[in-house]
Amino acid sequence: xxxxxxxxxxxxxxxxxxxxxxxxxxxxxxxxxxxxxxxxxxxxxxxxxxxxxxxxxxxxxxxxxxxxxxxxxxxxxxxxxxxxxxxxxxxxxxxxxxxxxxxxxxxxxxxxxxxxxxxxxxxxxxxxxxxxxxxxxxxxxxxxxxxxxxxxxxxxxxxxxxxxxxxxxxxxxxxxxxxxxxxxxxxxxxxxxxxxxxxxxxxxxxxxxxxxxxxxxxxxxxxxxxxxxxxxxxxxxxxxxxxxxxxxxxxxxxxxxxxxxxxxxxxxxxxxxxxxxxxxxxxxxxxxxxxxxxxxxxxxxxxxxxxxxxxxxxxxxxxxxxxxxxxxxxxxxxxxxxxxxxxxxxxxxxxxxxxxxxxxxxxxxxxxxxxxxxxxxxxxxxxxxxxxxxxxxxxxxxxxxxxxxxxxxxxxxxxxxxxxxxxxxxxxxxxxxxxxxxxxxxxxxxxxxxxxxxxxxxxxxxxxxxxxxxxxxxxxxxxxxxxxxxxxxxxxxxxxxxxxxxxxxxxxxxxxxxxxxxxxxxxxxxxxxxxxxxxxxxxxxxxxxxxxxxxxxxxxxxxxxxxxxxxxxxxxxxxxxxxxxxxxxxxxxxxxxxxxxxxxxxxxxxxxxxxxxxxxxxxxxxxxxxxxxxxxxxxxxxxxxxxxxxxxxxxxxxxxxxxxxxxxxxxxxxxxxxxxxxxxxxxxxxxxxxxxxxxxxxxxx
Amino acid sequence: xxxxxxxxxxxxxxxxxxxxxxxxxxxxxxxxxxxxxxxxxxxxxxxxxxxxxxxxxxxxxxxxxxxxxxxxxxxxxxxxxxxxxxxxxxxxxxxxxxxxxxxxxxxxxxxxxxxxxxxxxxxxxxxxxxxxxxxxxxxxxxxxxxxxxxxxxxxxxxxxxxxxxxxxxxxxxxxxxxxxxxxxxxxxxxxxxxxxxxxxxxxxxxxxxxxxxxxxxxxxxxxxxxxxxxxxxxxxxxxxxxxxxxxxxxxxxxxxxxxxxxxxxxxxxxxxxxxxxxxxxxxxxxx
Numbered sequence: 001x002x003x004x005x006x007x008x009x010x011x012x013x014x015x016x017x018x019x020x021x022x023x024x025x026x027x028x029x030x031x032x033x034x035x036x037x038x039x040x041x042x043x044x045x046x047x048x049x050x051x052x053x054x055x056x057x058x059x060x061x062x063x064x065x066x067x068x069x070x071x072x073x074x075x076x077x078x079x080x081x082x083x084x085x086x087x088x089x090x091x092x093x094x095x096x097x098x099x100x101x102x103x104x105x106x107x108x109x110x111x112x113x114x115x116x117x118x119x120x121x122x123x124x125x126x127x128x129x130x131x132x133x134x135x136x137x138x139x140x141x142x143x144x145x146x147x148x149x150x151x152x153x154x155x156x157x158x159x160x161x162x163x164x165x166x167x168x169x170x171x172x173x174x175x176x177x178x179x180x181x182x183x184x185x186x187x188x189x190x191x192x193x194x195x196x197x198x199x200x201x202x203x204x205x206x207x208x209x210x211x212x213x214x215x216x217x218x219x220x221x222x223x224x225x226x227x228x229x230x231x232x233x234x235x236x237x238x239x240x241x242x243x244x245x246x247x248x249x250x251x252x253x254x255x256x257x258x259x260x261x262x263x264x265x266x267x268x269x270x271x272x273x274x275x276x277x278x279x280x281x282x283x284x285x286x287x288x289x290x291x292x293x294x295x296x297x298x299x300x301x302x303x304x305x306x307x308x309x310x311x312x313x314x315x316x317x318x319x320x321x322x323x324x325x326x327x328x329x330x331x332x333x334x335x336x337x338x339x340x341x342x343x344x345x346x347x348x349x350x351x352x353x354x355x356x357x358x359x360x361x362x363x364x365x366x367x368x369x370x371x372x373x374x375x376x377x378x379x380x381x382x383x384x385x386x387x388x389x390x391x392x393x394x395x396x397x398x399x400x401x402x403x404x405x406x407x408x409x410x411x412x413x414x415x416x417x418x419x420x421x422x423x424x425x426x427x428x429x430x431x432x433x434x435x436x437x438x439x440x441x442x443x444x445x446x447x448x449x450x451x452x453x454x455x456x457x458x459x460x461x462x463x464x465x466x467x468x469x470x471x472x473x474x475x476x477x478x479x480x481x482x483x484x485x486x487x488x489x490x491x492x493x494x495x496x497x498x499x500x501x502x503x504x505x506x507x508x509x510x511x512x513x514x515x516x517x518x519x520x521x522x523x524x525x526x527x528x529x530x531x532x533x534x535x536x537x538x539x540x541x542x543x544x545x546x547x548x549x550x551x552x553x554x555x556x557x558x559x560x561x562x563x564x565x566x567x568x569x570x571x572x573x574x575x576x577x578x579x580x581x582x583x584x585x586x587x588x589x590x591x592x593x594x595x596x597x598x599x600x601x602x603x604x605x606x607x608x609x610x611x612x613x614x615x616x617x618x619x620x621x622x623x624x625x626x627x628x629x630x631x632x633x634x635x636x637x638x639x640x641x642x643x644x645x646x647x648x649x650x651x652x653x654x655x656x657x658x659x660x661x662x663x664x665x666x667x668x669x670x671x672x673x674x675x676x677x678x679x680x681x682x683x684x685x686x687x688x689x690x691x692x693x694x695x696x697x698x699x700x701x
Numbered sequence: 702x703x704x705x706x707x708x709x710x711x712x713x714x715x716x717x718x719x720x721x722x723x724x725x726x727x728x729x730x731x732x733x734x735x736x737x738x739x740x741x742x743x744x745x746x747x748x749x750x751x752x753x754x755x756x757x758x759x760x761x762x763x764x765x766x767x768x769x770x771x772x773x774x775x776x777x778x779x780x781x782x783x784x785x786x787x788x789x790x791x792x793x794x795x796x797x798x799x800x801x802x803x804x805x806x807x808x809x810x811x812x813x814x815x816x817x818x819x820x821x822x823x824x825x826x827x828x829x830x831x832x833x834x835x836x837x838x839x840x841x842x843x844x845x846x847x848x849x850x851x852x853x854x855x856x857x858x859x860x861x862x863x864x865x866x867x868x869x870x871x872x873x874x875x876x877x878x879x880x881x882x883x884x885x886x887x888x889x890x891x892x893x894x895x896x897x898x899x900x901x902x903x904x905x906x907x908x909x910x911x912x913x914x915x916x917x918x919x920x921x922x923x924x925x926x927x928x929x930x931x932x933x934x935x936x937x938x939x940x941x942x943x944x945x946x947x948x949x950x951x952x953x954x955x956x957x958x959x960x961x962x963x964x965x966x967x968x969x970x971x972x973x974x975x976x977x978x979x980x981x982x983x984x985x986x987x988x
Contacts, residue, residue, distance in 0.1 A: 564728055564729075565728065568726075568728040568729060569728075569729055569757075569807075570728040570729035572729075641726055641728070641756070642726075642728060642729075642754075642755060642757060643756040643758050644757070644759075645757035645759070645766050645811060646756070649811075673759070673760065674759060674760050675759075675760040676941070676988035677988065681760070683816070684759050684765065684766070684815065687759075687765055687766055687814050687815025687816060687817070688759060688766060688815060690814035690815070691810065691811040691814040
């Protein structure tokens, strides 16, 4: 078949040679994938290196933009054009940039304002980038257009303000985009935008006869917003010379259309995490079809994946220096989930799963996109070995348990941010930052007075009295009561925030790429778990005497004797940690949530542990005032003395049902710590990963 | 849970601690408290042992991920010991054999997944041979790969019955010349050679370990002497050359012991390679 002939065939039916099914009648990307993807059981030997063009574009980007950005933190800001899907005309990295195209603004790394979240953040960030605000834009967003941030503070209660300023609750998305929503960008490629508009219109019309209610009105209004956003998406793509009103006809278009969908969302939202979803098996269907037809070579396929990954590496948002500190840098979590198993027992590993990992060799290691592998011991060996080899070379892969994710969220789930799983296009999260569960323990002991400032923050509690050693049962009772206040205040804030975000900073394009009826989760989170667990363990197993200042405030502790520490696979301490997670989750569940969201919890303060630590006093565990917390569910630094695998097993005891939004354990392993040569390193790393994802085996005989 | 996590945009706020060489404490394992007479009797019987600590380690004490149990007490006083807190048996904690086996069994899943097992180290494991024998036998009964890490000085205490329960011996040959061996360890070389010969005769798999200490064991003549000894043992499947380091210095100070290598540097990469080349020249598989 010649290319011209193939072209003719394709214009007739973009879905030619695909196995049909329910996906052809209604949106069902999962069904399309399951019927059409080709599992790959082999090794990495088929892969190709970067093309000349890829290297030229990457080199141009590095020399002219990335190196400049590193020097001055922010490469450039457009201060005149609040961004939206179609606010900027087309932009390119260089003349060679023609494989997969599209930039957030007209120039690489140039950042744009998204003031719907709040004006103050934008103004501060512009100032910190050394630029002046445009008075006209400022007038619009301070005088005429109410922002999310303004609305939230109109509603906040006094107790929320007190908890915020004492830092028992920090990092709330009340002045920036919430993120954690993954549009199903594959829909753009599979169906084309016109079909998506048609279906959204039908969903909107479906309820036209129902009587007025606030829910009904919101549903109608949101659908109109979504349809407008889809039209802007078409317009934006047309600027680059593509008509995406129709389905993608080949692999290159499939990658391009999918990327346009994602690009539209990072042009219109600057959420804390803007993840891309689970693309490999989907795109692989197109690659396989084109490879079979002789339309492309392996090198072409790799070039396309390299090109989209390159674009995902240069997403930029206008952030403040404060924000960078909370999040330890400038992350945007373009998380790309891959591998795992389908419900039918076939591994969802395709050649494109390998191509994605290969980008880390072709373009060198980078933190974005955050490649996340759904790991299972049963994944094909060639793939497991390649993952381990790339991990050792680049330290740039994240692993999560496929079994746990699939059991709860099915086989077309993806991770938003670092660990939050959701069914793609069918579920979104109301991002909840996290509450300082460690500081809550100190509040319990001090009767709601802040141990740093001495101010009374939580009213109506009695402090521990007397100078004798702390009693475990007494402290636990006080902690439970204090958690009622802390969790209640925290969830109240989240309800307010998401109510306002939907009203004033609605993610129209992302939600246009979701079903009309979706599941919403409220992703609550906790910080400081290891400190609470160790401190309660110290109170229970050692002798802890409070030290008071002249006002009677407990500001330190004298701990005598040894106590079990979380992170050593010691059930005594690990059980305390699980109980804390379970107790907090139970308290969240008792509270009514905005938009009937399902509450979930995470233990993953990966990036804000320094900020939390700074705002918190000393603990019975020996954790010193003002020092960083361990990240996520990690054991306290230096308290785990039985090896990394033992700490993995401790963390593994936290019940996933109490932390459905994810649990993280951060470990650094040097390659030489894994074995004497590469082969041994690979096999040992595969072994550790397999061991870490084993079901709990507490059979001691 | 994420292992080997990478934090996008660089998580500079958290540095996990450098890999420790040894664990600390016996968390999760029941310890015993016996009066002196009963304690000595139980230790002779091997129903309890004096243990320094345990740790799950990878690629350090044998293949895969292993539970390494550090015995307390050692007859040698190696100048470069990085673990002098295991010198004294009296400083360990008493653990009953069944309690230790409970903990070992708990990790069968980990051992299976990683191709690992149990390693007895120390200290000197053969200083408490009866306890070691019971542990090794219990582990084998549970289908667990077993390994001992020893200087071989007390090789005579290792019965043939015990060797039946040992899959791999990590044999430390600290010097090749008897005088130097005594200078380094305070003890004689001959028992180690005899133990090595015995393992060779039985065909027990051995990995030899040699610590390269500049100014002490690094001398090419010494390395060649060690290599000649090892080359005679056909059951040695790998030789590991480990570089001396100063991570044990604080422990020597804390214990108030006289540390002779205060100013000894770690070997350079080139020095280590030179040592490995000498082993390689005798036809050995060297790491």
